[in-house]
Amino acid sequence: MDGVIRVQVSAPFQIPGQDAAGWVELPAGSRVSDLLRLAKPPLALRLLPVVVNGRAAARRQVLQEGDRVVFLLPMSGG
Amino acid sequence: MPGYCGKVLWINLSERTWQEEVIADEIYRRRLAGVGLGVHLLLERIPAGADPLGPENILGFVAGILVGTGAMFAGRWMVVGKSPLTGGWGDSNCGGNFAPAIKQCGYDGIFIAGISPEPIYLLVDGQSVQFLPAADLWGRDAVECETILTARHGQKARAACIGSAGEKRSLIAGIVNDRGRIAARSGLGAVMGSKNLKAVVLNGSQPIRSAQPEEIRRLSKAVAGLMPKGEPPLRSWMLPLAGLLMAKSPTIFRKDGLMTLPPMRKWGTASGNEVAVKTGDAPVRNWRGTPAGYRSAAISADALIRTERRKYHCYACPLGCGAINTLEGEYPETHRPEYETIAALGPLLSNTDLDTIFYLNERFNRAGMDSISAGTMLAFAVNCFEAGILTAQDTGGLNLKWGNAAAIRALAGQMIQREGLGDLLADGVQRAAERIGRGSQQFAMHIGGQEIPMHDPRADPGYGVLYAGDPTPARHNTGSHLTYELLKPWSRVDWAPAVPPAYPKAVMYRPGRENALKMAACAMLKAVIDGGGFCTFGAHMGVDNLTLFEYLNAATGWSLTPHEYLEIGREVQSLRMRFNFKHGVRPAEWEIPPLIYGQPPLRRGPLKGRQFDLFALRRGFWQAMGWDAESGEPPQED
Numbered sequence: 001m002d003g004v005i006r007v008q009v010s011a012p013f014q015i016p017g018q019d020a021a022g023w024v025e026l027p028a029g030s031r032v033s034d035l036l037r038l039a040k041p042p043l044a045l046r047l048l049p050v051v052v053n054g055r056a057a058a059r060r061q062v063l064q065e066g067d068r069v070v071f072l073l074p075m076s077g078g
Numbered sequence: 079m080p081g082y083c084g085k086v087l088w089i090n091l092s093e094r095t096w097q098e099e100v101i102a103d104e105i106y107r108r109r110l111a112g113v114g115l116g117v118h119l120l121l122e123r124i125p126a127g128a129d130p131l132g133p134e135n136i137l138g139f140v141a142g143i144l145v146g147t148g149a150m151f152a153g154r155w156m157v158v159g160k161s162p163l164t165g166g167w168g169d170s171n172c173g174g175n176f177a178p179a180i181k182q183c184g185y186d187g188i189f190i191a192g193i194s195p196e197p198i199y200l201l202v203d204g205q206s207v208q209f210l211p212a213a214d215l216w217g218r219d220a221v222e223c224e225t226i227l228t229a230r231h232g233q234k235a236r237a238a239c240i241g242s243a244g245e246k247r248s249l250i251a252g253i254v255n256d257r258g259r260i261a262a263r264s265g266l267g268a269v270m271g272s273k274n275l276k277a278v279v280l281n282g283s284q285p286i287r288s289a290q291p292e293e294i295r296r297l298s299k300a301v302a303g304l305m306p307k308g309e310p311p312l313r314s315w316m317l318p319l320a321g322l323l324m325a326k327s328p329t330i331f332r333k334d335g336l337m338t339l340p341p342m343r344k345w346g347t348a349s350g351n352e353v354a355v356k357t358g359d360a361p362v363r364n365w366r367g368t369p370a371g372y373r374s375a376a377i378s379a380d381a382l383i384r385t386e387r388r389k390y391h392c393y394a395c396p397l398g399c400g401a402i403n404t405l406e407g408e409y410p411e412t413h414r415p416e417y418e419t420i421a422a423l424g425p426l427l428s429n430t431d432l433d434t435i436f437y438l439n440e441r442f443n444r445a446g447m448d449s450i451s452a453g454t455m456l457a458f459a460v461n462c463f464e465a466g467i468l469t470a471q472d473t474g475g476l477n478l479k480w481g482n483a484a485a486i487r488a489l490a491g492q493m494i495q496r497e498g499l500g501d502l503l504a505d506g507v508q509r510a511a512e513r514i515g516r517g518s519q520q521f522a523m524h525i526g527g528q529e530i531p532m533h534d535p536r537a538d539p540g541y542g543v544l545y546a547g548d549p550t551p552a553r554h555n556t557g558s559h560l561t562y563e564l565l566k567p568w569s570r571v572d573w574a575p576a577v578p579p580a581y582p583k584a585v586m587y588r589p590g591r592e593n594a595l596k597m598a599a600c601a602m603l604k605a606v607i608d609g610g611g612f613c614t615f616g617a618h619m620g621v622d623n624l625t626l627f628e629y630l631n632a633a634t635g636w637s638l639t640p641h642e643y644l645e646i647g648r649e650v651q652s653l654r655m656r657f658n659f660k661h662g663v664r665p666a667e668w669e670i671p672p673l674i675y676g677q678p679p680l681r682r683g684p685l686k687g688r689q690f691d692l693f694a695l696r697r698g699f700w701q702a703m704g705w706d707a708e709s710g711e712p713p714q715e716d
Contacts (some may be wrong), residue, residue: 072310074350076560
């Protein structure tokens with residue numbers, strides 16, 4: 001569909017319209033910040049660092065079709 | 079070829095004989111390789127009542143199906159046998175570069191019975207087995223031993239060695255490869271020592287093939303594409319802050335496996351150090367303290383990489399969570415200590431001297447001693463000293479106070495050398511407490527004889543269920559609620575409960591079918607992960623991202639469903655548990671320190687007042703595994 005992109009998002013919050021595999025449709029030209037605007041997570045989660053396709057990304061980064069977006073929630077383990 | 083080699087090697091050290099055995103395809107299809115193959119063979123062949131340190135015990139070195147096929151994260155080998163620490167099934171898992179060497183000799187497993195009359199090492203190349211004298215190696219540490227053996231047999235040779243702990247039959251001894259990677263748990267280094275076997279050297283060159291190599295390449299390209307690139311956006315100072323927020327939140331926010339990768343690339347498992355302290359996951363002061371009493375900045379993620387010399391990757395790993403750090407003094411370098419080691423030698427002892435943690439990491443690696451167990455022993459001794467159960471006379475004048483790094487170093491040295499009080503501590507905390515008596519048992523943190531790892535079940539009761547319910551007790555990498563979220567089995571298996579993006583913490587502590595199924599899925603998956611030879615950190619990407627089941631089918635040419643793989647996992651776990659019952663180990667009789675389920679509850683800190691019914695949760699887990707809910711005994715196989 002013209003004007004729509006699909007990105008796969010891993011986040012500790014749900015984005016409206018996101019499917020079980022994490023895919024979500026967005027208008028072309030959407031930015032990382034638009035994901036937060038849609039999801040409206042608690043304040044602390046809005047501050048989480050983000051990587052897109054494995055690289056550190058700013059909130060203003062424009063998303064592309066097929067991008068893999070991961071909000072990093074620290075954890076213990078090992 | 080279907081990934082696996084289709085045969086194993088049997089060696090008898092008493093008779094100095096060896097023979098190959100062809101394994102039917104059907105066995106791999108029912109058990110996979112790795113631990114599954116190991117327990118399938120040893121359940122029948124180690125007689126009931128066999129002395130773990132006697133000739134009848136069989137020590138197996140096994141590799142996973144996917145090792146050597148080009149599958150990412152498939153570089154693990156496992157050692158299997160009867161554990162002298164627990165008296166039941168023992169296995170331990172290790173990375174480095176030893177796993178493919180097993181299969182390059184043409185074997186999925188090398189099994190060693192009998193006892194050599196004098197110290198030897200084995201040289202295996204797929205054509206023959208040589209029984210070579212080890213008099214010149216006996217007494218050397220594992221790193222020295224490996225250096226000598228690779229110089230002697232060529233840089234392509236791979237060696238797994240014991241250090242002084244195994245030689246001296248310390249029941250917390252492991253087996254070491256790659257100059258400090260260690261299959262540490264279950265005390266199987268003592269079994270190797272009891273056989274007078276200093277090392278196993280592998281020098282084969284046989285190819286390892288899979289049924290669908292193109293598909294393996296395609297999957298590996300996709301997995302490699304998920305690896306982080308460049309600096310992560312996380313900073314070290316953010317980690318304790320996140321831990322504090324998580325500790326205060328009544329809600330669990332669901333983790334995703336891909337979140338683990340950027341911090342793991344930069345800091346390895348040390349990325350979790352301060353999160354663990356702040357959330358209460360890392361036990362402090364022998365499980366009796368709180369984070370407030372420990373300056374976690376001493377073990378911050380950045381502190382752990384300050385002396386990093388280079389990154390370290392295990393075989394087939396696209397992530398590289400390891401590192402080699404420079405040391406000053408006696409040893410030039412060490413593998414960066416993992417979280418478990420740091421927690422056991424840091425918060426557990428209230429020790430903030432990072433130099434001591436690095437130093438002891440190297441000493442334990444070279445001695446081939448399990449650092450989880452060793453840290454627990456040291457904390458036990460400090461607790462006993464504080465309570466007046468041990469005195470300066472017992473400790474040879476050591477002032478065993480919390481955080482006294484010099485005393486900790488000295489006592490660790492005694493444990494490694496089996497001198498003084500260290501001799502008594504070298505066989506694990508259960509035996510030490512039995513010998514000391516006088517109420518010391520209350521400070522002995524073990525289940526079924528094995529020391530408890532560094533994840534507090536009061537913070538995640540899933541760890542407790544599997545510490546107390548897994549056939550090998552006190553095992554932290556079988557699963558937890560966090561593990562379940564990361565593995566994400568519900569993406570492939572319909573009976574595995576889905577985890578919502580956010581849920582109340584209290585849900586984790588409730589006995590019920592859903593929590594039971596989650597832990598059962600973890601246990602079944604663990605058996606599949608081991609059978610494939612995968613690293614658990616790789617698996618933590620999620621079974622969907624790792625394409626775990628797709629890899630297995632591509633290697634073998636099978637068309638099994640995820641559900642069928644989990645059923646294999648269930649049966650492998652059942653075999654491990656049947657081994658226990660055959661050898662008289664009844665898991666329902668394991669003593670469990672009440673502290674780990676909040677008896678008495680902590681009076682302050684993030685885990686304040688946290689209590690739960692561990693036994694009800696364990697009954698649910700055993701039932702979900704298809705085992706008797708009260709005893710944990712599995713039914714006989716059809």
